[in-house]
Each structure stands twice: as structure tokens, then as C-alpha cells.
Amino acid sequence: MRTIVSQRWRGWAAAALLLGGWGAIKLPVERALGAEQARLRYGGARVSPEMRDMISQGAAMALLSGFRGAVADYLWIVAHTYWERREWFRMHRLMELVCLLQPRSVLFWDMSSWHMAWNIAHDALNDPGEPRLSKRLWAERKWIEAGRRLLERGVENIPDKYDLWARLGWLLDQKFGDHAASAENWRRAAAFPDAPAFARRQVGYQLEKAGKPEEAYRYWRELWAAHPDKGDTALMLWDRIAERIRQLEDQLKIPAGQRVDTSAVVAPKP
Amino acid sequence: MSPLARIAAIARNTLLEALRQRVLNVILVFGLVVLAGANLFSEFSFDDQFKFIKDYCLGIMSLIGVIMAIVAVAQLLPAEMEGRTLFTILSKPVRRWEFLMGKYLGVAAMLLLTLALMAAVSAAVLFAQEHSLSADAREGLARAADPQAAEAARASLAKIAAAARDPWLLAAVGLVTVKVLLVAAIALAISTIATSVMFTVVVTSLVYIAGHLESTARAVWLDPTQPAGPAAKVFLAVVSILIPDLGVFNLIDEIVLGNTVTIAYLLKASAYAGGCLTVVLLVSCALFESREL
Amino acid sequence: MSSDHPIVLRGVAKHFPLHWRRGRVIAVEHLDLEVRRGEVFGLLGPNGSGKSTTLKMILGLTPPSSGEIELFGEPPARPETRRRLGFLPESPYFYRFLTGAETLRFFGRLCGVPRARLEARVEELIALVGLGHGRDRPLATYSKGMLQRIGLAQALVHDPELVLLDEPTAGVDPMGSRDIKDLILRLKSEGKTVVLSSHLLDQVEEVCDRVAILHLGRKIVEGPLGELLSPGDRATLEVEGYDERRADAIRAALASAGAGLRSVGRPRLTLEEIFVREVRRAGGDRP
Numbered sequence: 001m002r003t004i005v006s007q008r009w010r011g012w013a014a015a016a017l018l019l020g021g022w023g024a025i026k027l028p029v030e031r032a033l034g035a036e037q038a039r040l041r042y043g044g045a046r047v048s049p050e051m052r053d054m055i056s057q058g059a060a061m062a063l064l065s066g067f068r069g070a071v072a073d074y075l076w077i078v079a080h081t082y083w084e085r086r087e088w089f090r091m092h093r094l095m096e097l098v099c100l101l102q103p104r105s106v107l108f109w110d111m112s113s114w115h116m117a118w119n120i121a122h123d124a125l126n127d128p129g130e131p132r133l134s135k136r137l138w139a140e141r142k143w144i145e146a147g148r149r150l151l152e153r154g155v156e157n158i159p160d161k162y163d164l165w166a167r168l169g170w171l172l173d174q175k176f177g178d179h180a181a182s183a184e185n186w187r188r189a190a191a192f193p194d195a196p197a198f199a200r201r202q203v204g205y206q207l208e209k210a211g212k213p214e215e216a217y218r219y220w221r222e223l224w225a226a227h228p229d230k231g232d233t234a235l236m237l238w239d240r241i242a243e244r245i246r247q248l249e250d251q252l253k254i255p256a257g258q259r260v261d262t263s264a265v266v267a268p269k270p
Numbered sequence: 271m272s273p274l275a276r277i278a279a280i281a282r283n284t285l286l287e288a289l290r291q292r293v294l295n296v297i298l299v300f301g302l303v304v305l306a307g308a309n310l311f312s313e314f315s316f317d318d319q320f321k322f323i324k325d326y327c328l329g330i331m332s333l334i335g336v337i338m339a340i341v342a343v344a345q346l347l348p349a350e351m352e353g354r355t356l357f358t359i360l361s362k363p364v365r366r367w368e369f370l371m372g373k374y375l376g377v378a379a380m381l382l383l384t385l386a387l388m389a390a391v392s393a394a395v396l397f398a399q400e401h402s403l404s405a406d407a408r409e410g411l412a413r414a415a416d417p418q419a420a421e422a423a424r425a426s427l428a429k430i431a432a433a434a435r436d437p438w439l440l441a442a443v444g445l446v447t448v449k450v451l452l453v454a455a456i457a458l459a460i461s462t463i464a465t466s467v468m469f470t471v472v473v474t475s476l477v478y479i480a481g482h483l484e485s486t487a488r489a490v491w492l493d494p495t496q497p498a499g500p501a502a503k504v505f506l507a508v509v510s511i512l513i514p515d516l517g518v519f520n521l522i523d524e525i526v527l528g529n530t531v532t533i534a535y536l537l538k539a540s541a542y543a544g545g546c547l548t549v550v551l552l553v554s555c556a557l558f559e560s561r562e563l
Numbered sequence: 564m565s566s567d568h569p570i571v572l573r574g575v576a577k578h579f580p581l582h583w584r585r586g587r588v589i590a591v592e593h594l595d596l597e598v599r600r601g602e603v604f605g606l607l608g609p610n611g612s613g614k615s616t617t618l619k620m621i622l623g624l625t626p627p628s629s630g631e632i633e634l635f636g637e638p639p640a641r642p643e644t645r646r647r648l649g650f651l652p653e654s655p656y657f658y659r660f661l662t663g664a665e666t667l668r669f670f671g672r673l674c675g676v677p678r679a680r681l682e683a684r685v686e687e688l689i690a691l692v693g694l695g696h697g698r699d700r701p702l703a704t705y706s707k708g709m710l711q712r713i714g715l716a717q718a719l720v721h722d723p724e725l726v727l728l729d730e731p732t733a734g735v736d737p738m739g740s741r742d743i744k745d746l747i748l749r750l751k752s753e754g755k756t757v758v759l760s761s762h763l764l765d766q767v768e769e770v771c772d773r774v775a776i777l778h779l780g781r782k783i784v785e786g787p788l789g790e791l792l793s794p795g796d797r798a799t800l801e802v803e804g805y806d807e808r809r810a811d812a813i814r815a816a817l818a819s820a821g822a823g824l825r826s827v828g829r830p831r832l833t834l835e836e837i838f839v840r841e842v843r844r845a846g847g848d849r850p
């Protein structure tokens with residue numbers, strides 16, 4: 001005899017079997033996909049308890065539901081309202097959070113560190129509310145340091161693009177005068193095929209500024225040799241590089257026979 | 271006549287109903303919101319602008335898509351039962367699973383149409399942005415005094431074009447679509463045992479959230495070093511087994527940021543979605559077959 | 564076996580379990596029915612007597628808790644079997660966004676009406692039920708009577724042998740009701756079997772060949788309408804020159820036979836009278 005109960009059971013039993021069977025199959029598939037995704041994402045952000053406190057509950061929900069980019073953008077815009085109100089500490093905190101939300105975004109690391117090391121630092125130095133110069137200088141240093149820390153974390157998260165290496169090289173050169181470290185970062189940036197031409201020249205310039213003429217000369221020589229065709233002078237400014245090479249050869253007293261032949265390159269007419 | 275023809279007739283009818291009732295309004299609202307929102311970003315640099323527009327459009331597509339999927343599916347069966355149209359249809363030579371699949375496919379077609387239109391609006395906004403930004407860059411190129419400035423202008427032109435016409439954005443739209451279709455199927459399965467629209471909406475939303483936490487639940491469950499009591503382990507196991515991992519489709523951020531996403535990964539994720547979809551639809555049919563009407 | 568009868572029910576019962584083990588509701592109990600080919604069969608009874616549940620079981624929409632149902636000798640859950648029947652649900656609601664013609668086209672596709680035949684069939688049916696003015700109007704604008712007509716049309720879209728009509732005349736004005744009754748008689752004349760349910764017993768008197776009356780899920784009467792309505796042991800005399808004062812004398816005269824008897828007719832009970840009588844005989848409402 002067919003009863004309602006047995007009918008109902010049949011559907012539920014089939015559903016339970018299907019879901020259970022699929023569950024067993026899907027688990028290893030999900031693990032593999034998860035591992036691959038983590039690899040693609042590289043250092044994907046983990047939501048730490050501290051971070052959960054910093055963002056509102058609605059934002060946390062959105063974060064978990066796949067709107068991380070939109071949440072980060074929103075907070076980024078909020079951070080700029082702090083800029084307008086000159087609330088530097090809040091701005092710093094929020095920008096750090098935005099970077100944490102999307103650690104694979106060049107834009108956020110780059111702009112955040114720029115705001116800290118250039119804009120806020122400059123503002124702190126010229127703070128009309130602080131009469132003592134020493135205090136203002138100390139504040140400027142502190143903000144520049146904050147910018148550097150952001151960039152250093154940035155390159156940890158995005159070592160596979162030239163942008164942040166170049167930014168760090170720039171910051172170390174301009175704000176710290178640490179030209180050796182700057183050269184090292186420019187060298188990392190210049191190694192990327194899509195890096196701009198000036199990144200390659202910066203390596204040599206920074207080495208020279210760091211007081212390492214031998215290293216600088218070796219670098220220019222290698223760069224010169226690596227590009228037998230000098231057709232892109234307009235871009236690479238081979239004429240200027242030739243000038244650097246000649247000057248260093250004079251300075252280092254390189255014998256005539258060992259010097260680089262730079263005669264073929266002439267400066268383009270402007 | 272084959273079941274396919276009957277399923278197609280029901281699907282067509284469901285799509286027609288949606289079109290004659292509400293869908294186009296949603297698109298209109300989406301278009302206005304996106305256009306208004308895109309202007310909000312205009313004070314930022316072009317890198318920001320493109321990222322914001324993309325995050326924003328994909329975020330809204332995902333949000334509207336998921337909400338529409340849940341709400342539309344939740345109403346399907348109650349509307350048919352209250353209106354007793356269900357009895358009229360099932361008194362015809364139509365099997366219950368054919369009816370259910372017809373309904374699902376109709377809603378799926380509506381969702382696809384909606385997402386496609388939203389994607390088109392997004393693309394239009396991106397192209398408009400590209401147009402205005404590259405006009406500026408071209409002006410800069412024309413005025414460039416030295417090769418350095420010209421190089422910079424050319425580079426930014428190329429960057430603008432690359433940012434606006436990133437083909438991987440299609441993959442992002444694809445991932446949103448797959449996720450929305452899967453959520454619709456989950457809502458369908460839940461609605462076959464639901465007694466009210468509210469029940470379906472609430473439970474599906476919970477499953478949706480749990481779907482994004484599934485990978486965490488699975489990790490804790492399968493990791494013997496994690497401190498969790500037996501009850502917690504059982505709970506985590508049930509969540510891991512029953513609920514699909516919706517985090518699999520969360521590569522939108524990466525795509526917008528221009529990070530490497532592989533075709534192989536997309537194919538695997540699609541295959542995973544296909545498996546989930548098939549199982550959830552089969553479960554829906556099994557449950558609906560035994561439901562007392 | 565008894566495939567000569569389009570519908571056979573044997574000992575059919577339907578119980579609905581209540582939630583939380585509060586017992587169960589008995590919708591239909593031990594129902595035997597046979598509907599014969601080519602007849603108009605009325606399934607009658609007040610609201611809640613189990614008519615709609617019985618129709619649902621015949622359509623395979625809900626399985627019986629016990630007993631057997633045969634539709635053309637087959638179990639009713641098979642879709643192929645349902646191709647041979649058409650169904651008009653009680654106060655039918657269709658998709659309000661479809662026009663009359665679209666509604667018929669949709670149901671025609673579901674029933675597998677060949678594409679080539681479909682358009683002609685739709686026009687035929689619109690003419691048959693008199694809905695020319697509603698052809699291209701959405702159903703949201705239809706009156707109750709028009710909905711009933713489109714409901715009838717969709718039940719007939721695939722030209723079925725058996726037509727089940729749930730409360731076909733409920734809520735329809737007298738003219739519409741007349742049209743529907745005419746249509747039922749026309750279907751019968753085309754050799755189709757018609758089963759209709761109604762709680763308005765007298766509305767279907769003139770179209771039904773046989774009826775069964777249900778009360779609280781039980782069948783209390785079944786038989787040919789003629790036999791039920793015209794008990795054989797009574798007659799009506801039409802008397803000429805009748806005078807109230809001499810009624811006794813007429814009666815006496817009649818008793819001895821003779822006085823100007825013009826015609827003898829059969830008295831008509833109404834189905835309502837039969838229903839009330841049978842409910843009383845069964846011992847009134849069950850608890």
C-alpha cells in the first residue's frame with residue numbers, strides 16, 4: 001500500500017543521498033580549488049579579529065560575500081574625507097585597513113604611502129599649530145617612516161610587479177637619501193620587462209649617488225652591452241648613458257683599450 | 271512531444287511573465303545608479319576611477335543578481351500554488367520535474383538577460399570613461415614637447431585602453447553569472463520544502479552567507495590540530511558537506527586588480543559550479559516530486 | 564481490465580496528516596466510483612465534501628492514501644494518460660499577464676498540440692467559448708465569467724476524450740451558466756465523457772446523466788439522475804374542474820376512479836431534497 005509517508009520519505013531519501021554523495025565528491029575538489037585560488041591570489045588577506053573590530057558589521061558581511069573590492073573602494077573614499085578634514089591619524093589607519101582588504105592592489109599601497117611620506121609629512125612640517133621646529137621635524141620623519149613601512153609591506157604582497165619596487169626606490173632616494181638601498185629597489189623594478197626606461201637608468205644614478213662608482217660603471221657597461229641596438233635613444237636616452245659612462249671611465253681611470261665605444265650614439269635633436 | 275518542448279514552453283512563459291512585470295525596471299534603476307555613481311569617482315585619478323567603476327559595477331551586478339535570484343525563485347511555487355495555475359499545468363501531460371525545470375530555466379533566462387544588460391551598461395560606462403580620459407591624454411600627447419613627455423602620454427593612453435578593455439572582465443561577469451545561477455538553484459531546492467516566501471528568502475540568504483564561510487568551516491573540520499568539540503566538528507562537517515563553496519567564484523577582486531587568473535582555474539570553477547547546479551536541481555526535483563500539493 | 568470505463572475508483576481514501584501528530588483529516592473515505600464512456604457524470608455535494616480532493620486524485624495531482632484509481636485502465640500519475648483528459652480547475656486563475664490567445668497557445672504546447680494545428684485550434688476554441696472580444700486582452704482584465712470560458716477552452720485545447728470540470732458554473736451569471744451547460748451537452752453529443760463537480764445541486768440537474776453525492780468524504784447516493792429524481796411509486800394528477808371546496812369529493816372520486824383525468828405526470832424532487840433526505844437517513848452529520 002502506498003502511503004503519503006512513504007512517498008514523502010522517498011523524495012527526502014533521494015535528496016539526502018544526492019547531497020551526501022556529492023558532498024563526499026566535492027570536498028577534495030573544493031580543497032584543490034581553494035589551494036589554487038590562494039596561489040593565484042598570493043597572500044590573500046585573512047580577516048583578523050582586529051580587522052573585524054575596525055569595520056562595521058555590514059561591511060564585514062559584504063566582505064565575506066564577495067564585495068571586498070567595493071568595500072575597500074568605499075573606505076578609500078572615506079579616507080579621503082579625513083584628508084580634507086586633516087585627520088591624519090584616522091586617515092592613516094583607514095588606508096592601512098584598505099591595503100589589508102586588498103593587499104594585491106598596487107594602487108592602495110602606492111597612494112597610501114605617497115599620502116603619508118609626501119603629503120602628510122609636508123603638512124606636518126609646516127604645521128602652524130606647532131611652533132617648535134624640532135617637534136615638526138620629528139613629526140615629518142614619523143610620517144615619512146609610515147610611508148616607507150607601507151611600501152615595504154606592499155612589496156611583500158606584490159613582489160611580481162615593478163610598480164612598488166620603483167616607488168620604494170624613489171622614496172628611499174628622495175626622503176631618506178639612502179641611495180644604496182634605493183639602487184637595490186630600482187634594480188628589482190628594472191628587472192621587469194614592462195618597467196619604464198627610467199627605472200633602468202635610476203639604478204645607475206643611485207649607485208653613483210651612493211658613492212659606488214665601480215658598481216655604477218659595471219652596471220652601465222652591462223646595460224650598454226645588453227642592448228646592442230641603440231635605436232630607442234629617444235626613450236632610453238643612450239646619449240646620457242654614454243655621458244655617464246665616459247665620465248666614470250675618466251674618474252676610474254679606465255685604460256683606453258678597455259673603454260666602451262660610445263661614439264655611435266648621438267644626442268637626438270630636440 | 272518531448273519533455274524538452276514542454277520544459278521550453280514553461281520556461282518561455284516564466285520569462286515572459288518576468289519581462290511583463292518587473293525586470294526592466296531593475297535594469298533602469300541599475301543604469302541610473304551606475305551612471306550616478308560613476309560621476310562620484312570623477313575626482314580621482316584614472317587608475318582609481320577604473321578600479322572603482324569596475325568594483326562598483328561588478329559589486330552591484332552581483333548584489334542585484336543574487337537578490338533577484340532569491341526573490342524571484344522564492345515566489346515561483348507559492349504564486350503557482352495560490353493561483354492554482356500549478357494544478358492546471360500538472361493536470362496536463364506534464365511531469366512535476368518538467369514543470370520545476372521549466373520554471374528554473376525561465377528564471378535563469380531572466381537572470382541571464384538582466385546580467386547581460388547590466389554588463390552592457392557597465393561596459394558603456396567604462397567606454398565613456400575611456401573616451402573622456404583618452405581625449406585628455408591625446409591632448410597631452412599633441413602638446414608633448416620632448417620624447418619623455420610623449421612617452422609618458424603614450425604610456426598613459428595605452429594604460430587607459432588596457433584598463434577599460436580588459437577582456438578578463440568578461441570572466442568576472444561569467445563568475446558572477448555562475449554564482450547567481452547557483453544561488454537561484456539553491457533557492458529553488460529550498461522553496462520545494464518551504465511553506466512561505468519568507469522561509470525561502472531567509473534560508474537561502476543564510477545558505478548564501480554560509481557558502482562564503484564553507485571553506486573556513488571545511489578547514490577547521492578537516493584540520494585535526496584545530497580545537498573544536500565533537501558537536502562543533504559535526505556541525506562543521508554538515509556545513510562542509512551540504513553547502514557549496516561560493517568562495518570559489520570570488521576572483522572578481524583579483525580580476526579588477528589585474529592579477530593573474532588562469533583559464534584553467536576558470537574552467538575548473540565552472541565545472542565545479544556545473545556539478546553543484548546539477549545536484550541541487552536533482553535534489554529540488556526529488557523533493558518536489560514527493561511534496562503534497 | 565475495466566478500461567471500458569474512463570474512470571474507476573476502488574476503495575479510495577485520502578487522509579491528510581496534521582502537523583505535530585495532532586491526528587489527521589479525512590478528506591475522502593472508501594469511495595467507489597465508475598464513470599462510463601460518453602456520459603455526463605455529476606460529482607455533487609456541499610463545500611468540503613471531498614469533491615475537489617477526488618478530482619485531484621483522479622488527475623494524479625495527489626496520491627490516494629489507500630485504494631486504487633484507474634484512468635483509462637492506467638494509473639493516473641502517468642503523463643501519457645493525462646493527454647486524454649482535459650481539466651477545468653475550480654475558479655480558474657491563469658497567468659494574468661497572458662492574453663486569451665496566448666493562454667491557449669501555452670496550454671496547447673504543454674499538451675503537445677502540433678505547431679501546425681495550434682493556431683487554427685486556438686481560433687476554433689475562442690469561437691467555441693465565445694471569447695472573441697477577449698482574444699488579445701490580458702487575463703488580468705477578464706471578468707469571472709470570461710475566466711471560466713477561457714478555462715473551458717484550455718481544458719479542450721487538445722481535444723480530449725474525457726473532460727473534468729470542477730464547479731463549472733460557480734460564480735457565473737445565468738446567461739454564462741446557460742452557455743456552459745449547452746457546451747457540456749455539445750461535448751456529450753460529440754461522444755466525450757464529462758465529469759463535473761458542483762455544490763449547487765440544481766444547476767447541473769439538466770445536464771447530468773448520473774450523479775454521485777458526497778457528504779463529509781463519503782458517497783451517500785449514486786445513480787442515474789432520472790431514477791433519483793423520479794421515484795417510481797408516485798404520480799401527479801392534473802385535475803380539470805378542480806374546486807377547493809370539493810377537494811375531498813375529488814379525492815373520493817379519484818379513489819373510485821373516473822372524473823375527467825387529463826394527464827398524469829411524474830413529480831420532480833430536487834437534488835437538494837434528496838441530499839437532505841439522505842443525510843438524515845445516514846444519521847445526520849457525523850461528529
